[in-house]
Amino acid sequence: MSNTKAQVFYTSNPEVGQLGACATMKNTLMGQVVEDADLERFNAVPDDAAIILVAKHLAAKLSIPQLGAIIAHEQGHIDCGHLIKGAEMVNAAGLIDNLSFELEADAAAVSVFGKDTVRIALTLTVEAVVDYLISSDVVPQDDRDDVLEFCNTSMEQRYAALAD
Numbered sequence: 001m002s003n004t005k006a007q008v009f010y011t012s013n014p015e016v017g018q019l020g021a022c023a024t025m026k027n028t029l030m031g032q033v034v035e036d037a038d039l040e041r042f043n044a045v046p047d048d049a050a051i052i053l054v055a056k057h058l059a060a061k062l063s064i065p066q067l068g069a070i071i072a073h074e075q076g077h078i079d080c081g082h083l084i085k086g087a088e089m090v091n092a093a094g095l096i097d098n099l100s101f102e103l104e105a106d107a108a109a110v111s112v113f114g115k116d117t118v119r120i121a122l123t124l125t126v127e128a129v130v131d132y133l134i135s136s137d138v139v140p141q142d143d144r145d146d147v148l149e150f151c152n153t154s155m156e157q158r159y160a161a162l163a164d
């Protein structure tokens with residue numbers, strides 16, 4: 001599985017929308033995440049292969065290098081074996097939440113795109129996810145700044161590693 005570039009799919013799936021982007025095993029996906037236009041390509045991916053999902057709302061807000069940084073981060077999770085190592089940490093959505101994995105995946109993205117691009121891409125991702133949560137009525141509009149603050153606080157160690 002490692003050192004294979006994962007197929008990237010863009011999706012409006014709400015679970016992916018709440019994350020911005022994720023790497024996952026095709027055969028752990030729950031429900032319909034890939035849209036009709038991509039189904040044929042998706043079906044051609046082996047069931048035991050890793051894939052990368054990017055929320056359409058996020059992709060729309062990123063420049064090409066920033067999008068590349070996000071995809072490189074997710075590819076980093078795959079190359080570092082996180083999908084296998086983290087199998088016991090998978091949450092209800094079939095996804096992994098672990099700071100050391102995030103730092104390692106960020107470093108992989110930095111090796112390709114540099115710290116500045118990765119840091120900005122992460123900042124825009126947090127903003128996009130917060131906007132998405134608010135627009136989907138999960139969070140009241142008035143709480144936007146609090147949620148953004150909370151998300152950025154949870155990112156502090158990652159931003160610190162990306163500082164000059």
Ligand SMILES: [Zn+2]
Binds near residue numbers: 073074101102
């Ligand atoms: Zn990650």
